[in-house]
Every structure is written in structure tokens, then in C-alpha cells.
Amino acid sequence: MSDEQERSGSRVMVAVGERGHLEPLLAVGCALAGARDGRVVVLSVTPDGQRPSWLTLPERCGEVEVEVQVRAGAKPGVAIARSLLLDPPDALLLGWEGDAGRGRYLLGSTLDPVLQRAPCDVMVVRITPEDEALGEPSSTERLAKRLAAIKRILVPAAGGPNAALAIRQGLDLAPEAQVTALYVARRSLGPGAVALGRERLRQTLEPWADNERVRPLVVQSDDIVAGILQEAKRHDLLYVGASEESLVGRALFGNIPQRVAAESPTPVIVVRHGAGRVGSLLRQVRWGLFEALPKVDVSERAEIYLDIWRGARPRVDFYVMIGLAAAIAALGLLLNSPAVIIGAMLVAPLMAAVIALGLGVVQGDARLLRVAIRSVVRGAVLAIAVGLLMSLAGSGRAPTAEMLSRAQPSLLDLAVALASGAAGAYALSRKDVSASLPGVAIAAALVPPLATVGLGLGMGQLAMAGGALLLFATNLVAISAAGGLIFLWLGFAPEPEENKRQVFRSGVWGAAILLGVISIILGWLSVDSLRAAKLDRGVQAAIVAELGALGEVELVSWEVEAAESAALHLDMTVKSAGEIDPAGAAAFQREVAARLGRPVGLTLSTVPTQHLAPVLPPAPRP
Known part of the structure; x- marks a missing residue:
């Protein structure tokens, strides 16, 4: 949206759900609407569609006309999003109390649907305890006093479109305020990062090159968030552009705007530029996929974690069942009997340990990762040893078709393993579909390839053993990676501590590299097989x-x-x-x-x- 469009009768919508949100949102909304010769629409969503008693406001806010609309709805976020699509405003203001969203949500289950679906610019104002303590209705004088107190505005900028929008709105919000565009360069990157920051700020501030109220600032810090928060102490308002990162990106690197907004001692506004109707439609499709899976609350996540932890622990029962499953699989391979091999898949407990690898990475839980890795390695060695021992029973026999089929993995096997990992993680997370786990175990087929490795070594068929080991590695990496993605989608995520995020980052990069290497190898083998x-x-x-x-x-x-x-x-x-x-x-x-x-x-x-x-x-x- 251009400046000319913004200033020609703009309509700013203020969505309020509580008394403490009204005054700070109305102050910002009236200032922006006044700068654009527009008006303010206050939207409230109640279960019965009746105007709440606390929704009292001046008829005019300075020179800005104020209108009230009330919608009926059980879910405020959905009702607000529907109103935006029916009659899109030029900008939307929302209140946020600073509680960091957990798992799947960035700012919470109410605000996130609006952020994703809104076709217009969205501003999220962090509500302070002082705002919530106000009991009397808003007045024109008090709103004007709020805005007059803003003399210095800080806008962290790294070149994204939201930072430019934040600068433009900051200039409109407080006509006398100085706007500082901040770039935080990591100290560990040296002078090169400072030079890069200056260049990015130059590009971002090009539209305001002649505006004395806008100035660039580059600082160095060991941590980006800490650098922003330190500089924010010297300003009256922090205007932050929302992150465009995906769910995985937020888990990988943390969401910097969210952390800054939650921890800043200075009042904060988070802004996100409008995507238009087409962009909004694409965001809705992505949000629909995001919402397709059922929600898993905190208590359910804790129960799932404990169940997977117990299943991954390498106890005596684990080793006994692995040994028996490997013996059954080896006999089925020697007899060339698919039915016997399927029986081995059903009794093998290795699937739980492999799924635990994915959960350990997503949670950033190094302890769970160590337990799962120990279980997988010991279980795999035991299964290979049992297969090697069982090869004595087939001494002098030629490899059967069932053995050979597990020695020639392809990209199709990788696809099967990815689907199996996703299905396994989902089945472990949803008790309603836990009956599907035996079928997942059959599809995953972890023990038969290990038994084939042992049989191949015992028969002197090294090529067959190598192919079967590659199939097991394919299943191991793909199942844990796909399972981890499902856990992330269901709401599991690492804690904010940097050490847990470091475990998550290392695990994700490791899984991505292994998947890439295995895909290249399988692709080469598949092409060779097709040839x-x-x-x-x-x-x-x-x-x-x-x-x-x-x-x-x-x-x-x-x-x-x-x-x-x-x-x-x-x-x-x-x-x-x-x-x-x-x-x-x-x-x-x-x-x-x-x-x-x-x-x-x-x-x-x-x-x-x-x-x-x-x-x-x-x-x-x-």
C-alpha cells in the first residue's frame, strides 16, 4: 500500500477484547488514522453479540471519527479474521499481553489466525500491567498525553519489508519523534558485519534519505536480542517488524521479534505488512495445513514424552525382544517366507527408539537423544549378531529372494520410510489411532534389514550385507526425521534456552545432511537399477x-x-x-x-x- 493510498480516507480497525486493551490501542489507532485523514473502527467480539459495558470511548479522538462494531462469536480470532475478509481495513490493531506462544503458536491461538489471514497491515501492541490496571473510560486528554510522551522510537531493521513499514508508521504515530533504525551486528563476525549493517540500513532508509527525523545506527553485540534490548532502554517506543520465518525456522533460530517484544522494558508494537488478497489467500492455505492436525496440549505432550521415553530405554525386555525378533526375521529370510518376516516386524521394539530420536531433536533434549542413540546402536548390533549366528543354519544355501530384495534399496524405500516415520509419530501422539502402530511397524521394517546384514556376513555375501545396511540407515534417518517433523507440527518445540536450541539446530542440520547423502546414494542406485x-x-x-x-x-x-x-x-x-x-x-x-x-x-x-x-x-x- 503506497503512502498516497494510506492517506486517502484510511480506515484503521482496533480489535479489543478487554478493558485494559482499549486505551493503548485507541491511542495508536487514532494517531495513525489522523495522519492518514482516516477514521477508527473499534471491533469487539462477544459470545452474544452485545456491546460490553466497559466499551466506553470518546465520540472523537482529536479530529478522528470513532465508530464501534460488535460481532458475535465464540472464537474471537476467527470472528476478527472473517470481518477482515468481508470488509478489509487499511490497518488492524491488536493487543497482546506479552505471553509467548507455546509450541505451534507464535503469539497465541487467538492472535495467530488473525496474523496469518489478515489482508491488511497488522500492528500488535504489547499491553502492560499499567494499562490493564486502568479502570476509568478513555479520554481524549489521556490519549493525547500518551502520544506526547513518545520522543524517541527505535526500529530494528535487517532489510525486511516489515521494518520499512514500521519506520513509516513510527513517523505517522508521533510527528515530533526521532526514529532510529537499528542494525545489530554480531561481534564475532568482526568489521565485515558492521559494514554489511550500514549497507542494509542505507538500502532500507533510502525513501527517507532527506528526512532529518530518521537516522541509522549500527551496534555490535554477542546476541542480537540483547543488543536490541540494551538500545531500547534509551527510547520511548520499540517498533518491531514481525518475522517471516516458518515454524521450523522459528524453532531453529528462535523468533527474534517475539523475544524482543516479550522481554523489552520499553513499550512495544509489532507490525506486519499486508499481503493483499492473493497473499492472504496463500497464507490461509498455509495456515489451513498448519491447523489440519489436532492440537496437543501441555499435559498431553508430557504424557507422550513419558511414553516415548519409556519405550526408548534399553532395558532387559528391550534386548530380549530385539533378539527374538532378529531370530524370527533371519529364519523367515532363510525360508523365503514373507509371513514369518512380518511376524518379526510386529514383535521388534526398535521403532520406539527410532521415533525417540526425532522427539529428542525437536525438544532439544540431549538426554533423550543419548538414550535413544544408545538403544538404537545396541539393538542394531544385537540384531546383526543374531543374524550372523542364524547364518550357520543356512550354511551352504544361496541367498533367497527375500534377502536380495533388502539388499537393493531405492528412492521408493526412502519414501516408504518417510511416510512410516510420520505415521508412527502421529500414532504415538494420538491414542485414538494407536491401533495403527502394528501396521506402521510392518511398513518401517527395521529388523529384517539388520538380520539380512548378519546373514550376508555369515554367507560371505558382503555386497548383500552392505545393501541391507544401507536400507537400515535409510529407514533410521527417514523415520526419525519425518517423526520429528510431525512432533514439531503437533506443538513440540525446544525450550527458549540456547543450549536446547543448539541441540535442535545440530539435530536438524545433521538429519538434513544425512537425508541428502542417502538420497544421492539411493538416486544413483535407482538410476543404475533402471538402466x-x-x-x-x-x-x-x-x-x-x-x-x-x-x-x-x-x-x-x-x-x-x-x-x-x-x-x-x-x-x-x-x-x-x-x-x-x-x-x-x-x-x-x-x-x-x-x-x-x-x-x-x-x-x-x-x-x-x-x-x-x-x-x-x-x-x-x-
């Missing part, structure tokens, strides 16, 4: 098409090997009633090579065959 499958289809088609050149023969089997050069070697076995003409074999070889477009070597094995006509059995003797 081999395409070659096999081409060879099969060429053999079937040119088999007639060999005469009356029946194809038994064939194998193809690619040499280091472009040449192929085809080893083929056929049934024939007579000898195959060498000229016919040479013609077959040439035609197959022509169809494949590559040199082809041929080893042709013939199985002599006699076809006897049916005869009647001899008549029985009397």
Missing part, C-alpha cells in the same frame, strides 16, 4: 525377435553382463532336438547386436532334447 532394467528389457525383446535364426529351439534362460567397454556378453541356454547351425548362431548374434546397437558376445549352450509322441499304455494282461 539395468531397461537393458534387460531390450535384450529380452531382441532374443525373442531373433530366436528363429537358431532354428527349432526353445529358450531356457539367459544372462547378460556389461563389460567395461560398450560390449555386452550374452550367456544363453536353449533346448534343441538337433545341433544348431554355426551360421545360424552367428546370424542370431549379429541381429541381436544390431537391435541393441552395441557389440554382443555370445555363449550359446544347447540342451539336447527329444520329443516323443504320446503312446497308449500296454493292455493289461489277463
